[in-house]
Amino acid sequence: MSQRPLYDHIYAVVREIPAGRVATYGQVAAIVGRGTPRTVGYAMHALPSGHDVPWQRVINRQGRTSPRADGDAVDQREILRSEGVVFRSDQSIDLTCFGWSGPDWDWLEANDCHAVPQPWLK
DNA sequence: CTTTTGACGCGTA
DNA sequence: CTACGCGCCAAAA
Numbered sequence: 001m002s003q004r005p006l007y008d009h010i011y012a013v014v015r016e017i018p019a020g021r022v023a024t025y026g027q028v029a030a031i032v033g034r035g036t037p038r039t040v041g042y043a044m045h046a047l048p049s050g051h052d053v054p055w056q057r058v059i060n061r062q063g064r065t066s067p068r069a070d071g072d073a074v075d076q077r078e079i080l081r082s083e084g085v086v087f088r089s090d091q092s093i094d095l096t097c098f099g100w101s102g103p104d105w106d107w108l109e110a111n112d113c114h115a116v117p118q119p120w121l122k
Numbered sequence: 123c124t125t126t127t128g129a130c131g132c133g134t135a
Numbered sequence: 136c137t138a139c140g141c142g143c144c145a146a147a148a
Contacts, residue, residue, distance in 0.1 A: 006145075025130050029143095036143045037130035044129050046146085058129080066129035 006035060010043040012111060013103070017057040020084035021100040022093055024061050031102055033114030041066070056080055057100075063092040 013031050017023050025037040025044075032040075044055050056079045059065055065076045077087060085098050102108075108115050 004145085026132095029130090035145070038128060038143065039130090039145055041129040042127095042145065055129085060129080061131060 004043075004046075006032075006039070007043045007046060009111075009113075010035070010040055011047075011051070011053045013113070014044075014053050014055065014058055016103045016107065017054060017100050019054070019057075020098070022057045022059050022063075022080070022085060022095070022098050023100040023102075024095070025058060026061060027100070027102070028058060031108070031113055031115045037061075057083075059093065063095050065091075 009032050010028060013028050014023070025040040028040045029035050029037050035043075040058065044053075044058060047053060047055060056065075056076045065080075077091065080093075081087065085093060087093060102115065103111075103113075107113075
């Protein structure tokens with residue numbers, strides 16, 4: 001666990017993303033209700049070793065894996081594929097198909113999240 | 123205290 | 136389609 005409350009909050013949300021689905025940095029930030037997409041990216045970068053956070057399920061708004069992801073975005077795509085996610089020919093994911101709908105309302109309330117309705121996925 | 127630096131996102135051109 | 140510009144805000148220096 002991190003010693004940064006905000007990071008732990010972010011990690012808690014990411015842990016809710018089911019296998020076979022993905023969420024964007026901005027979406028996670030909106031669910032937490034604090035910070036910005038950059039903050040989420042920074043939190044992922046700061047993940048301690050031995051964590052149980054499915055970081056590979058967090059991607060950018062274009063449906064692509066982050067270029068700066070630990071040197072190998074290739075591995076990230078492999079993991080996602082093994083979870084059932086399908087990549088298009090340009091190596092992007094169709095968020096309307098694999099985008100996560102967010103945690104249910106009970107979870108949001110139980111975890112002190114101030115999420116907005118659900119404008120994601122147009 | 124201030125400055126720099128991003129696993130980002132969106133509007134514009 | 137690509138390329139910038141700028142806002143965003145937490146951490147580290």
